[in-house]
Amino acid sequence: MITEQYIQTIFAPEINLTLDGKQTEGELIRITCEISSRPDFDEIQWFNGSFLLNMTNQTRLEVKLTRYMHGNRISCQVKNQVGKRNQSLTLQVNYKPVFVDLHGNEMNNYSVVLVDEEQRVELQCLVSSFPSSIISWIFNEKILSTNQTTLKIDHLQIGSYICTAHHPLFGIFNQTIRVALKGPPEMLEETIIHSAYVGQSALLICSISKDIPTEEIFWSRDGQSKINSNEKYEIEENRTDRLIEYKLLIKNVFVSDEDSYICTTMNQYGSSIAKFQLRVISLKNYFIQRSFLYGSIVLGLSCCLILIVITLINHYRRKNHQRIRKRSSTTDETISSLAKQHDQMQHDYQDETNSNMDQYLFHEQFINNHRDDICDSSHDDQFYFRDNLERYSTVV
Known part of the structure; x- marks a missing residue:
């Protein structure tokens, strides 16, 4: 008889934490707790530092990052019948520079320091950011020092000192510290x-x-x-x-x-x-001023209206004058053309008259030269030569 037995090994949970997303202030990240265990796990718990999160029995944690979460440890703890295991990771949150005091409290970007004359002044500029920012001190557009959180002023100059924090990811941020002499409050208008x-x-x-x-x-x-x-x-x-x-x-x-x-x-x-x-x-002066104001407005509008009317009249006259000149020019051209045609007709008529006269004189001279040889025809207006029976007309 052969008996088969299966042996199963049981073990406490084995955990692997993975992070998905960009660790930057304001971004959403996802942390996944990958679990291998036999038997199956009974419980999953998430911790932010030592604080238990309300995320029981979920293998994925979604977190929106803030600057205050930088350096926090996020832990996943899993338990089964064999035992309990946990694994954690540390957040490295990139966040923009903020100016803080000695206790880490956030400050305004503008402050005032009151001093006595000839007093030595020490200004301080503390910046919270990750990664760290490069700090520079500027006065009257000149760089006084770099990479120093404290600026010592031996020869006091009244004015505004600027602390500049240059962050590799978020750029430049400024804090202005105005150094003023102790004195009464300052009125902007006197x-x-x-x-x-x-x-x-x-x-x-x-x-x-x-x-x-x-x-x-x-x-x-x-x-x-x-x-x-x-x-x-x-x-x-x-x-x-x-x-x-x-x-x-x-x-x-x-x-x-x-x-x-x-x-x-x-x-x-x-x-x-x-x-x-x-x-x-007073009301009297009020009405006088109002009357003067409205009268000035009416007078101004009347003057504008008169100028517009005068302009329109002048424009109409110019247009009318241009039309008259155009018509006159057209009439002159027509008269000139007719005169040229008349001269041409007279010239043609004179040429034709001269040609007829020349022909008539030629015939008279011809007849006179051959009068003895001419015989009259039975037709009154024709004649012929004795040696030539061809007839010629006496009509020119």
């Missing part, structure tokens, strides 16, 4: 004249640079206390990356509102003001 008509609203806008810190901003009338928001006045503040707009809206303007309005901003180093002169135009 004196402004604004006009409004009675009954309208007047909007005054005070523009303040954010380069120098500002602690307080307020509006006031010349020689009076601060203005607060109420039924007459409305105050609004808007901030952008480099500018503060502090607005004052004066509602239902009267002649009594004509005055100087002052925008004041302060910090620990002092204060700055911007003066707005409000001019209120």
Whole structure:
């Protein structure tokens, strides 16, 4: 009796991880966990570092890459009755440069450093990117240093210093650091004249640079206390990356509102003001100006219309004159042609008359020379010679 036995070897899962896709910020990659095991696996788990992902029992993982995933370890862990195995790979994410502080927090691309006169300044430019970027410092379009994150300035020059990060894949990125002297806030405009008509609203806008810190901003009338928001006045503040707009809206303007309005901003180093002169135009002046405006418009349109009419008349006259001259020229040519034909006819008639006269004279001379030899014919208008019976006509 022969007995056949089959022996099956069981083993823990064997794993092979493969990555498909471009490891660049914003791209989608696919990581496949290829598994060989006997008996079949019971469970698959995916990990991002030490964090378990919600991707149980799936052999493929799809991930959209971010800069913060650079250097993360993605692991695939598989378990069967024999044991548990895992394999991992490290992400190398290419991402564009960002400017960061000492703690790795992302910074704006524009900043201001306040210094005292004759103070030594040290500027710092930290860049996060992969692969690493080449850093250069530029001032007044001149390169000061290369491959240095710190720039030391012994002889202070006020102005904007540019830190340039050159990335091999994403190009050039700039951070501007403005070095300014410590002082009061900077007003972009100091004196402004604004006009409004009675009954309208007047909007005054005070523009303040954010380069120098500002602690307080307020509006006031010349020689009076601060203005607060109420039924007459409305105050609004808007901030952008480099500018503060502090607005004052004066509602239902009267002649009594004509005055100087002052925008004041302060910090620990002092204060700055911007003066707005409000001019209120009364209804009388309003109607006079409107009448003058509309009268000027009507006068201008009338002048334009007159010029157009004159132009059309002159154009018509020129066309009519050209037609008359053309007709006159045609008549002259016709008369000249008729005169030439008349002269030709007279010339032909004269030639014919002269020819007939010459013939007549020739016959008379001929008859006179042969009068003795001529015999009259029975016809009154014919004759013949004695020696020649051929008859000749006396009619020319």
